[in-house]
Amino acid sequence: MNHFFSKVRQNYGDMKLASKFTLILMITVTVPVIMMACFFYGKLYDMVVSYTIRQEQDISAKTAPIVEDLVQQVIDAHDRITDQDFFQTLFHQPVNSPFRMFENTEEIQEFQEYTKSLISSGKISGLQIYMDFPTSVRLFQDELTRDYFSPMSKAKGTYWYGIFQGTSVSSLFCPSFYLGDREKKSYGDMAYITSTTFYFQGHAYRAYIAAYTSSDNFTDLLKDNLTVDGSVSYIINDRNAIVASSDQSQSGIYLLDYDSIEDSFMSSNNFIERTILDTTVYAGFYNIKQPGWFMVTVLPAGPLITQSNMIMVQYILMYLAFLVLALILAHYMSRSITNRISSVIHQMSKVRKGTLSPMESPTYHDEIGDLIDTYNYMNYMTRKMDQLMSEQAKAAEELRLAEFHSLQAQINPHFLYNTMDMINWLAQQGRTAEVSSAVQSLSRFYKLTLSRKQSISTIAQETEHATIYLEIQNMRYHNSIEFVSDIPDELMEYQIPKLTLQPLIENAVLHGILEKDDKAGTIVLTGWLEDSSIVLLISDDGVGISPDKLSSILSGEGSSSSGGTNIAVYNTHRRLQILYGTDYGLTYSNNPGGGTEVEIHIPAIRNTTC
Numbered sequence: 001m002n003h004f005f006s007k008v009r010q011n012y013g014d015m016k017l018a019s020k021f022t023l024i025l026m027i028t029v030t031v032p033v034i035m036m037a038c039f040f041y042g043k044l045y046d047m048v049v050s051y052t053i054r055q056e057q058d059i060s061a062k063t064a065p066i067v068e069d070l071v072q073q074v075i076d077a078h079d080r081i082t083d084q085d086f087f088q089t090l091f092h093q094p095v096n097s098p099f100r101m102f103e104n105t106e107e108i109q110e111f112q113e114y115t116k117s118l119i120s121s122g123k124i125s126g127l128q129i130y131m132d133f134p135t136s137v138r139l140f141q142d143e144l145t146r147d148y149f150s151p152m153s154k155a156k157g158t159y160w161y162g163i164f165q166g167t168s169v170s171s172l173f174c175p176s177f178y179l180g181d182r183e184k185k186s187y188g189d190m191a192y193i194t195s196t197t198f199y200f201q202g203h204a205y206r207a208y209i210a211a212y213t214s215s216d217n218f219t220d221l222l223k224d225n226l227t228v229d230g231s232v233s234y235i236i237n238d239r240n241a242i243v244a245s246s247d248q249s250q251s252g253i254y255l256l257d258y259d260s261i262e263d264s265f266m267s268s269n270n271f272i273e274r275t276i277l278d279t280t281v282y283a284g285f286y287n288i289k290q291p292g293w294f295m296v297t298v299l300p301a302g303p304l305i306t307q308s309n310m311i312m313v314q315y316i317l318m319y320l321a322f323l324v325l326a327l328i329l330a331h332y333m334s335r336s337i338t339n340r341i342s343s344v345i346h347q348m349s350k351v352r353k354g355t356l357s358p359m360e361s362p363t364y365h366d367e368i369g370d371l372i373d374t375y376n377y378m379n380y381m382t383r384k385m386d387q388l389m390s391e392q393a394k395a396a397e398e399l400r401l402a403e404f405h406s407l408q409a410q411i412n413p414h415f416l417y418n419t420m421d422m423i424n425w426l427a428q429q430g431r432t433a434e435v436s437s438a439v440q441s442l443s444r445f446y447k448l449t450l451s452r453k454q455s456i457s458t459i460a461q462e463t464e465h466a467t468i469y470l471e472i473q474n475m476r477y478h479n480s481i482e483f484v485s486d487i488p489d490e491l492m493e494y495q496i497p498k499l500t501l502q503p504l505i506e507n508a509v510l511h512g513i514l515e516k517d518d519k520a521g522t523i524v525l526t527g528w529l530e531d532s533s534i535v536l537l538i539s540d541d542g543v544g545i546s547p548d549k550l551s552s553i554l555s556g557e558g559s560s561s562s563g564g565t566n567i568a569v570y571n572t573h574r575r576l577q578i579l580y581g582t583d584y585g586l587t588y589s590n591n592p593g594g595g596t597e598v599e600i601h602i603p604a605i606r607n608t609t610c
Helices: 002-014 017-082 085-092 105-120 159-166 181-186 216-224 248-253 258-267 301-353 367-428 432-450 459-476 501-513 567-580
Strands: 126-131 149-151 171-174 190-200 203-213 232-236 242-245 272-276 279-288 293-300 456-458 481-486 495-497 521-530 533-540 585-590 596-603
Touching: 017 085, 017 105, 017 190, 017 203, 017 216, 017 279, 017 293, 017 301, 085 105, 085 190, 105 126, 159 171, 159 190, 216 232, 216 242, 232 248, 242 248, 258 279, 258 293, 279 301, 293 301, 367 432, 367 459, 432 459, 456 459, 459 481, 459 501, 459 521, 481 501, 495 567, 495 596, 501 521, 501 533, 501 567, 501 596, 567 585, 567 596
Parallel strands: 126 149, 481 521
Antiparallel strands: 126 203, 171 190, 190 203, 232 242, 232 293, 272 279, 279 293, 456 495, 521 533, 533 596, 585 596
16 A cells, blocks of 8 residues: 555656646536536436426326317317208108208208318318118218218128127217228217218218327327427227327336326326336326316436436536536646646656657746756757668668669569560561560560559559550460459559569469469459458469478568569569568468469558559
């Protein structure tokens, strides 16, 4: 422990003055804030829950009356239609014929116009009156009534029709799944339906009046009722059916039983904590009196925890912003004290970079002033040393370039020698046409090579050189060498030293393919980008390289089986390493399928001069 405190004191003593001032300020500002954050973090979740529930209570208390009002609008529209004179005549006055009502067309016209006005105003989205008449009855065919009257057969098969048939209810507010597809498609996906009786030819018959509306009105209200992501609000009826929901999937997960909701509503007017599917939630209930519905709002604990964490993150970010401001202020104040010392340190640190420059003569001749005078005296000697180092670096660079050009010069005669030997052989055979073609190809090859003074070419140009070389060789060996170039177009304009591919392909021809019994084979040239490097792969199906020679092929010491040397391969490898460093160059390996592979590693540098 003593050793630890001793080391801390030593490190503090070695700190710069500016760092000491900054450290003290950070400790002074940070420790109290961290203690306060730890103290309040445990209470933060409860505060967020209380605040969020209070918000939801306020919003839900305003939303529930609006839902009731929407329901009441549909009921009122239904009641106003049933108050029409035509409706009263039809259902409440015994008639012997359904056609007698059409004697007073004014009542029918008024019924149609009033119903249209309710639909166009948005009070309802549609109206259907289902009656147990034959379909030939004029109600279903007359232009004034056919849009609003349908035979009872259209209602049979719906869920709401089954409820009316199986119970004694006289009115029903139907959610979407109570209705048939025809109703939802043509009129609306919610409906207020009442049952009534009419008399025809001395007999009583059942009829249903359905005023339709859209559930979107309720859904939009429920969505606006939410303030927390991940929460859900839905309306449930006394048959445990969801009437409308802000999110159908979420409401299915957090569905509560109607009876338990009613019990909870009677016992508390606040949000209550429940556990649903091992998830803690906070649920609030609001009674929609007219249809006997409940509006349920469910707040899962997860989003509330996330919200509390976000508040803590915001607090931390605000604190960090103030901390940065305090650090800047502390740094400025400390620099005003240590500015003269820092200027000397800054100037002296340039010695490491070799760019030391003299300082202005000090105004004050205290200890710092004497230090500046001493520094200026040393500056002269440092500049002399810098000059000597620059001259040495320049000489080393010139030596490196001289070695590169020397190695490159060894390759050009090597290729020319082998090519002229081939042309001589053709001439001895008396194949003058092929000699002419070979000389033209050789001339074109050297024209491309010598027309550019730079030592750097492009991959496209090097590929062309290799192609011309193989054309010349195929003249000699009866087109026994197949060359496949498969380099992506996007690599063609990258830089590569001249005469990099040709010597390696020549080596593959002479010491690989031509040493086979049939003296025929294939050379494949491919390439790809690998991080910030380019890899070119030359593979052949020749005789391969023995393991003992494989290890020495890049050293310049080995020799081929035909008596030749590896000077071209060695020179190419050396040139690449002199230009780009030891991480680049050639890598030889035996192809598992027979033959040899050589990888050329060069940096990915785009050509900007060609």
